[in-house]
Amino acid sequence: MPIRTLSLFAALVFLAAGCASDSGDADYDAAAESETPEMADPHPDTSEPGWMPLFNEDLSNAIDPGGVWAWEEGVLTSSVDQGLFTQATYNDFVLDLEVMFDPGANSGIILHATETDTSAWIPYSIEVQIADDYAMKDSARHHQESGAFYGHVPPSEQRIKPAGEWNRYTVTARGDSLWTALNGMEVSEIDMSEYHSAETNPDGTSIPPWLSNPLAELATEGHIGIQGKHGETGVWFRNLMIKPME
Template sequence: MFRVFNLILFLGFLMTGSSLVAQETGFTKLFNGKNLDGWIGNKDSYRAENGMIVINPDGDGGGNLYTEKEYGNFILNFEFKLTPGANNGLGIHAPLEGDAAYVGKEIQILDNRAKKYAELQDYQYHGSVYGVIPARRGFLKPVGEWNKQTVIVNHPKIQVILNGTTILQGDYLEASKEGTLDKKEHPGLERSSGHIGFLGHGDVLYFRNIQIKELK
C-alpha cells in the first residue's frame, strides 16, 4: 500500500506533502564511488575522491559533468555538501552543448544563506527550476553538513524534496505558458529526455550517493 501511495504521489502529484522518502528498490548507482566511469564532460574540475564527486578548485571548479546515458522520467537521489557561497546546478534533460539552464533545465544548487545572494530573484535560489519555478527556502542544512535531495521528473511535472521536505512541485510547461519568470527563452522545457549533469560555477562542492530509478 505504501508503494502504491508513493507512486501516485510521484507520478500524479495528486496531493502536496511536506515529507516524502523515495524507495531504494529499483535504483541504480550513477556514481560508483571510485572513478568517473559513466560520466562525460569536464573531468579536470570534477574528480572522484573518497566516495565523493569533488569539484576541484585546482581545475577552476567550472564546467559541466554529465551522465553518458540520457534519461527521461526518473527519481534521482543524491547528497551534496556546500562550501560558503557555493553555486552549482543539476542539469536535467540536457543536451551536451549549450547552457543547460535554457537548452535543458537547471535545478539550482546554492548556498542560500550567503550574503552575496541576498538580492537574487526568487527563481534563482536552491531547488528552483532556474528562471521558471521558484523553490521554498529555509530547508538547507548549515554549510559543511550533508544534504539529501530527491528530484522526481515525470515530464512536464517535477518535484524537489530537500532533507525530507518538498520545496518545489509543479509543471514547468504550465508555469511558462505565459512566459518565463526570467523573461528568457527556455526551449529545453519542451525536452522530455537528455543527460543529467552537475553544472559548475567555479565553486567547491561535494556529491555522493547518487542513484536513479527510471520511470515509464
C-alpha cells in the same frame, strides 16, 4: 433512603459518570492520535531494487571532461566550473543525492539536457538550484534559491543547510512534470508544458535572459548533470542514485 444519603448517592453517581466521560474522551483522543498518519518521508530508500548509481566509480558512464571530476572517499568533486553529465538519457525517473558546499556556493542539478558542452546546456535544460541561501538571504531572487527550478519556480520555504553541512535532494520527473524534495520536504514542482514564454513565467515574474528557450519547447528526455566548482567555491556530491521509471 434518607434524603441526605440519597443526595450523597446521587453525587457519587454524577462523579463516576464524569470520570467515565473523561476517561472515554482520553481514550478517544489517544485513539484519534494513534490513527493520525505521520508525514511520509519524501526521500526514498535507495537500497531497494531498481536503484543504481548515477555515475560509476571510474566515471565510465559519464561524459567526462577529463581531469576535472574525481571521487575522493566516495565523494565526487570538481576542480573547475565544468559540468559532469550522464552518457545515458532519461525521461521518467527519481534522482536522489546529497550535496555540500562552501560559503557563497552556486551549483545545480541539470535535467533533460540535450546539450552538454560547457554553458551550452543552460538554455537546453531545466536546473534545480543548489546555492548558499545564507549568503544572499536579503536578496529578492527567490527563483535562484536552493530547491528552486532555476529562473522559474522558487522553493516554498528555505530548507537548505548552511555551508559545510550535507543536504539531501530528491527530484522526480514524470512527463512534463518535476518535483523537488529538499531535506525532508517537497519544496517545488513545475509543469513544463505551462511555460510558453522565454521572458515571463506564468506567475508574471521575469525569466533570466540566458534561459532563452521556453520550457514547453524543451525535450522531456535528456542527460542528467551536476555543476562543478563555481569560482573559488567548492561543491561536493555523494550517494548519487537514480531509479528509472517505466
